[in-house]
Amino acid sequence: MLELKDVKFSVTDAEAPDGKAMRMIIDGISFNFERGKFYAITGPNGSGKTTLARLIMGINPTTSGSIFFEKKNITTLSITDRARAGIAYAFQHPARFKGITCRDLLSIASGKTDEDELVEIIKRVGICSYDFLDKHVNSELSGGEIKKIELATTIARNPKLAIYDEPDTGIDLWTIEPMVYLLKKEQEKYNTTTIVVSHNRTFLEAADSILLIRDGRIAYTGDMKGVEPILMDLSLCPFGEFLEGGKNAECFR
Amino acid sequence: MLSALDKKLLKAVANLEDIPKGAYNIRKNGKLMGREVSANIIIDTNEDGTGIIVNIKPGTVNESVHIPVIVSQAGLHDVVYNKFIIGKHSDITIVAGCGIHCGSSESQGHEGIHDFLVGRGAKVKYVEKHVAMGAGKGKRDLSPTTRVFLEEDAHVEMELTQLGGVDEANRVNEANLGPRSSLLITERVMTDFRQVAISKNDIVMAGQGSRSNLVSRSVIKGNSSQDFYAVIEANAKCFGHIECDAIIMDNGVNQTIPALKANHPDVELTHEASIGKIANDQLTKIMSLGLTYDEAVNWIIQGFLK
Numbered sequence: 001m002l003e004l005k006d007v008k009f010s011v012t013d014a015e016a017p018d019g020k021a022m023r024m025i026i027d028g029i030s031f032n033f034e035r036g037k038f039y040a041i042t043g044p045n046g047s048g049k050t051t052l053a054r055l056i057m058g059i060n061p062t063t064s065g066s067i068f069f070e071k072k073n074i075t076t077l078s079i080t081d082r083a084r085a086g087i088a089y090a091f092q093h094p095a096r097f098k099g100i101t102c103r104d105l106l107s108i109a110s111g112k113t114d115e116d117e118l119v120e121i122i123k124r125v126g127i128c129s130y131d132f133l134d135k136h137v138n139s140e141l142s143g144g145e146i147k148k149i150e151l152a153t154t155i156a157r158n159p160k161l162a163i164y165d166e167p168d169t170g171i172d173l174w175t176i177e178p179m180v181y182l183l184k185k186e187q188e189k190y191n192t193t194t195i196v197v198s199h200n201r202t203f204l205e206a207a208d209s210i211l212l213i214r215d216g217r218i219a220y221t222g223d224m225k226g227v228e229p230i231l232m233d234l235s236l237c238p239f240g241e242f243l244e245g246g247k248n249a250e251c252f253r
Numbered sequence: 254m255l256s257a258l259d260k261k262l263l264k265a266v267a268n269l270e271d272i273p274k275g276a277y278n279i280r281k282n283g284k285l286m287g288r289e290v291s292a293n294i295i296i297d298t299n300e301d302g303t304g305i306i307v308n309i310k311p312g313t314v315n316e317s318v319h320i321p322v323i324v325s326q327a328g329l330h331d332v333v334y335n336k337f338i339i340g341k342h343s344d345i346t347i348v349a350g351c352g353i354h355c356g357s358s359e360s361q362g363h364e365g366i367h368d369f370l371v372g373r374g375a376k377v378k379y380v381e382k383h384v385a386m387g388a389g390k391g392k393r394d395l396s397p398t399t400r401v402f403l404e405e406d407a408h409v410e411m412e413l414t415q416l417g418g419v420d421e422a423n424r425v426n427e428a429n430l431g432p433r434s435s436l437l438i439t440e441r442v443m444t445d446f447r448q449v450a451i452s453k454n455d456i457v458m459a460g461q462g463s464r465s466n467l468v469s470r471s472v473i474k475g476n477s478s479q480d481f482y483a484v485i486e487a488n489a490k491c492f493g494h495i496e497c498d499a500i501i502m503d504n505g506v507n508q509t510i511p512a513l514k515a516n517h518p519d520v521e522l523t524h525e526a527s528i529g530k531i532a533n534d535q536l537t538k539i540m541s542l543g544l545t546y547d548e549a550v551n552w553i554i555q556g557f558l559k
Contacts, residue, residue: 057541059537059541078540078545078546079537079540079541080540080543080544080545080546083540083541083542083543084543088541089541091534091537091538093534094538095532095534095535095537095538097535097553097556097557098470098498098556098557099470099556099557099558099559100553100556100557104556105542108539108542108543108544108552109542153542157542157543
């Protein structure tokens with residue numbers, strides 16, 4: 001239902017001496033996401049995971065390549081048009097607003113203003129309080145609360161494709177399992193194609209398929225069993241080769 | 254009898270569909286248009302005929318008084334001095350505001366100077382809206398002065414709004430807080446084109462245990478400008494906070510100058526101020542919910558000024 005064809009994204013390299021060189025962030029990714037499946041995108045910091053998710057939502061424009069959603073080329077569509085086509089996105093660091101309440105945000109996300117219907121939505125993310133609707137989406141909300149509202153606005157759209165960028169950021173350990181359960185339930189009940197960008201093992205284990213991104217490319221696709229040894233390997237210190245001069249050095253402390 | 258234009262202006266400034274129920278005083282083009290008093294709210298013209306004195310009996314609860322002003326006469330600059338004496342332990346709502354309709358190239362304006370004497374333990378909600386409309390090219394000025402004196406344990410909440418159409422506004426808010434009294438001022442101003450708005454606020458925290466919170470939300474569009482000055486001077490153990498946020502669009506300019514003066518060692522005074530465009534992450538979020546860029550800007554501004 002979502003197909004990436006040789007998608008590339010590059011930015012101007014600020015460190016280049018002439019300021020003109022380009023740095024490749026996403027370096028030719030092709031992949032076919034199937035309807036109703038649960039995908040986890042993982043990889044080291046700076047590998048391009050979030051950028052890939054942003055390219056799908058249209059937050060960043062692709063440098064080259066194309067993106068097809070339900071067989072329609074959406075490569076040049078705006079965020080708005082992609083949202084209207086059925087793609088929803090939960091941000092890692094949700095925006096905070098002055099003067100806007102959870103009710104306002106959920107109403108605009110769901111197109112509903114009826115209090116009971118809005119309460120039904122927040123119940124789906126585990127908030128069982130009418131008071132919550134009138135809380136302001138500013139510094140009044142804790143890190144965990146704002147992430148829940150972010151999830152609520154995403155599922156409120158009943159999307160065909162839901163993208164969650166590191167949904168566990170700022171969430172306490174005890175809430176991660178219920179969050180995975182929630183996303184799985186939404187996926188199964190509404191046949192939502194789900195993409196989660198995460199480092200968290202719980203999300204990776206829940207996924208039908210894992211995409212491991214490294215240096216802007218897909219380094220592996222498959223299940224947890226296959227990805228685990230690679231992740232273990234990636235977590236080793238990459239500076240090892242520079243440290244071999246140890247035999248010629250001594251510490252005098 | 255209200256004309257269609259009067260009704261339009263009254264709806265805009267005081268959310269009134271018709272003559273209000275309860276006590277009211279409607280002033281049109283510098284003259285009294287209608288007045289009604291109640292058993293607890295007495296309205297009299299002041300001695301020199303330049304305004305009104307609203308007397309609210311002690312213990313009056315759940316009553317309201319509307320005092321809207323309409324200026325639709327070309328070239329008129331109306332100045333009014335109003336005094337509100339609010340009896341102790343009363344709990345009332347005062348709805349004020351001025352609507353200007355300008356149909357010519359002559360300038361029109363209104364200056365409302367309001368003094369509030371708020372008795373011990375009284376609670377007041379003051380709502381003031383300023384609106385200017387009409388196809389005329391004349392300049393529209395609205396320059397209110399509000400002075401509030403709070404006795405001990407009094408509580409005043411003021412909502413001051415000016416959402417467009419006013420070419421020049423010079424607002425002055427002054428307050429003096431007695432022991433354990435509290436004051437919340439929320440000011441919302443939107444300017445566009447070449448409009449200019451200046452707001453000067455001076456709050457003196459005289460009484461021990463007093464609390465004040467001054468919130469300002471500004472949207473500056475087109476080539477307009479807004480200056481916001483706020484000073485909280487604390488002379489006793491108290492709590493005071495200033496929060497001023499400005500959103501700049503187009504070529505708008507803004508000055509925001511909050512100041513805190515502590516003349517007592519136990520004061521707790523804070524301020525936060527921000528000026529900037531609408532944040533990108535806010536726009537992206539709202540667009541990801543299906544709104545276009547322009548719709549998202551509008552939605553964020555409406556919420557900010559709500």
